[in-house]
Amino acid sequence: MSYDSVRMSEQMDALDPSIDEFIDRYNTITAALVLLGLNPARQTLFLFPGGMASRLKRATKAWDPAGPASQTFKYKELWLNLPTLLGGEARQLRMHKTPGGEYRDKGDRIIIADRVVSLLSVSPYVGFTTWCSLKGVDWFIFPWDWRRNVDDVATFFVDRFLPHFQGLVQAKCNNADPLADFSLIGHSAGGLVVNWILRNADPLPATLRKVITVAAPFYGYGHQLHRWFEGDDLVNGGGLFTDAMRRMISSLPGCYSWHFLPEDFYNAHQCDFKSDLAYPLPNYPSTDFTGNPFTPGNPVDTYDPQPPGQRYPTKPQTGFDCDELHKAKKLFDALTSPLSTAQAAKFVNIRGDTTANNTLNTTSWKLVPPISPSPIADTSVTPGDGTQPAWGTRDIGLFKQVPGNVLIVSGPDAAHMIIMNSPQTLAHVAAVLGIP
Amino acid sequence: MAKPVTDPVSSMTSEEAFEFVRKLQKAFPKTPRSKKELAALQKYLAKYKDAELRAAGSRVLSDLMQRPSRTIKADDFPPAPVAGPDPNVGPKPKARRAPKRTTSGTKPRGTRHRTKRR
Numbered sequence: 268m269s270y271d272s273v274r275m276s277e278q279m280d281a282l283d284p285s286i287d288e289f290i291d292r293y294n295t296i297t298a299a300l301v302l303l304g305l306n307p308a309r310q311t312l313f314l315f316p317g318g319m320a321s322r323l324k325r326a327t328k329a330w331d332p333a334g335p336a337s338q339t340f341k342y343k344e345l346w347l348n349l350p351t352l353l354g355g356e357a358r359q360l361r362m363h364k365t366p367g368g369e370y371r372d373k374g375d376r377i378i379i380a381d382r383v384v385s386l387l388s389v390s391p392y393v394g395f396t397t398w399c400s401l402k403g404v405d406w407f408i409f410p411w412d413w414r415r416n417v418d419d420v421a422t423f424f425v426d427r428f429l430p431h432f433q434g435l436v437q438a439k440c441n442n443a444d445p446l447a448d449f450s451l452i453g454h455s456a457g458g459l460v461v462n463w464i465l466r467n468a469d470p471l472p473a474t475l476r477k478v479i480t481v482a483a484p485f486y487g488y489g490h491q492l493h494r495w496f497e498g499d500d501l502v503n504g505g506g507l508f509t510d511a512m513r514r515m516i517s518s519l520p521g522c523y524s525w526h527f528l529p530e531d532f533y534n535a536h537q538c539d540f541k542s543d544l545a546y547p548l549p550n551y552p553s554t555d556f557t558g559n560p561f562t563p564g565n566p567v568d569t570y571d572p573q574p575p576g577q578r579y580p581t582k583p584q585t586g587f588d589c590d591e592l593h594k595a596k597k598l599f600d601a602l603t604s605p606l607s608t609a610q611a612a613k614f615v616n617i618r619g620d621t622t623a624n625n626t627l628n629t630t631s632w633k634l635v636p637p638i639s640p641s642p643i644a645d646t647s648v649t650p651g652d653g654t655q656p657a658w659g660t661r662d663i664g665l666f667k668q669v670p671g672n673v674l675i676v677s678g679p680d681a682a683h684m685i686i687m688n689s690p691q692t693l694a695h696v697a698a699v700l701g702i703p
Numbered sequence: 704m705a706k707p708v709t710d711p712v713s714s715m716t717s718e719e720a721f722e723f724v725r726k727l728q729k730a731f732p733k734t735p736r737s738k739k740e741l742a743a744l745q746k747y748l749a750k751y752k753d754a755e756l757r758a759a760g761s762r763v764l765s766d767l768m769q770r771p772s773r774t775i776k777a778d779d780f781p782p783a784p785v786a787g788p789d790p791n792v793g794p795k796p797k798a799r800r801a802p803k804r805t806t807s808g809t810k811p812r813g814t815r816h817r818t819k820r821r
Contacts, residue, residue: 317769318768318769319769347764349727350734350736350741350744352724352727352763353731353734353735354728354731354733354735384764386760386764387756387757387759387760388753388760389761389764391764391768455769456769488769490770490771491769499772500771500772501724501763501766501772504728505725505729525769625777627771627775646780647781648776648779653712679710679711680711682710684712684765684768685711685765
């Protein structure tokens with residue numbers, strides 16, 4: 268079996284305990300309803316955590332290409348615990364691409380997603396899942412490897428996970444079908460995964476009720492540009508590991524679709540961006556440093572920056588992969604393709620505004636080399652959830668077709684990490700899904 | 704001076720959480736792996752109250768989830784422009800891009816805009 272086959276098999280095995288817990292919850296609710304003499308309709312809600320919010324575990328030994336077909340491994344948590352922040356440990360997240368284009372984990376030690384991150388007893392979705400349980404919603408958190416492209420993750424979910432999940436639940440829940448009425452909700456980058464499923468599932472399952480995004484970066488944001496050059500302060504170890512972290516980040520294909528939208532898309536839809544009364548984007552957000560960076564300058568297209576070779580690091584410098592940038596552009600096109608009426612009817616976007624005007628917005632971009640100090644500078648703030656600008660967290664096509672399906676959560680609890688637990692978000696989700 | 708509004712994400716600012724992490728990184732320059740090293744890490748953490756650790760955990764998680772590890776304030780920057788150039792609907796032709804430039808045409812280093820770091 269190939270590396271990827273073994274990895275996906277291991278990934279599926281890692282999800283089984285969570286499926287068992289789903290089954291336990293399902294049967295407990297069923298028993299309670301029988302006791303109460305109630306028989307309400309059941310619905311399943313799959314939550315896709317945000318980028319970097321799924322816990323990743325790394326195999327303790329390498330995959331053996333000459334080994335047996337059914338290789339199994341033990342795993343240790345890699346992302347995220349305190350040791351991840353120490354000694355440059357986050358370097359172990361690095362990936363490498365085979366000549367055939369397959370992405371493997373560093374040292375061919377398989378990495379799988381398993382549950383949600385928890386750091387110093389803090390985990391992001393406790394409020395949301397507690398609320399689901401209280402409301403009798405059958406919830407399942409689908410952890411995903413945020414280092415990989417969202418289309419890979421979405422394909423795995425649709426083609427492999429869902430049938431597996433359905434079979435196990437039916438077998439242990441008196442043949443109840445957990446997909447008889449189900450919805451998807453994606454937080455942050457998880458919203459891109461559910462967006463991909465909505466736009467690409469063929470046919471769209473008739474029993475898929477709604478696809479909800481919360482604070483999903485449809486049109487990107489500025490911080491990813493910094494990361495190509497700066498790594499991440501929290502794992503750089505005071506500069507000791509900055510180069511290693513830049514290389515690690517540049518090796519992750521998923522990160523290439525996190526930055527600002529392509530310029531041609533902005534130009535084609537600039538009336539829509541400008542006419543968003545609450546959260547307009549009056550100009551393309553990435554501009555050349557030359558000239559005045561605090562007023563609209565020459566746009567610098569994040570997917571095709573000019574002049575060639577003078578914006579991003581070179582491959583020898585950090586491993587930055589222009590091929591992945593081109594792939595990410597295609598992915599962006601797929602994620603922003605026109606919505607059919609049926610798709611739009613199922614789609615709901617929730618965007619956050621902390622009302623503190625504390626979200627980084629536009630950037631300016633110097634030429635490279637040098638790549639250090641960083642050529643990227645933030646040049647303005649805008650309303651948003653503190654991480655994602657509000658102009659970028661709603662789908663323009665949806666807003667044109669079904670404006671009522673674009674909802675806003677505002678106030679301090681709209682902050683990016685906690686927005687899923689916000690009472691406003693929960694109220695929106697309840698209304699959308701018909702939860703009393 | 705009025706007390707700032709409590710941030711529901713964490714009582715710790717990004718700068719304080721970053722300082723917490725940097726102290727930890729200085730105390731443990733190598734990734735703790737052995738039982739002895741992990742016990743030393745636990746002993747180090749025992750210096751802090753549970754509430755402090757939770758506050759640090761919340762802020763670090765929040766900042767790792769794609770936001771910069773610094774406090775962002777509206778007055779860090781001038782207001783964003785409210786009106787752009789003349790509408791130019793439709794894809795911009797490649798031929799209209801700026802001609803290739805070299806770094807020799809950029810401003811002297813000392814006059815360049817720098818990323819604001821706190």
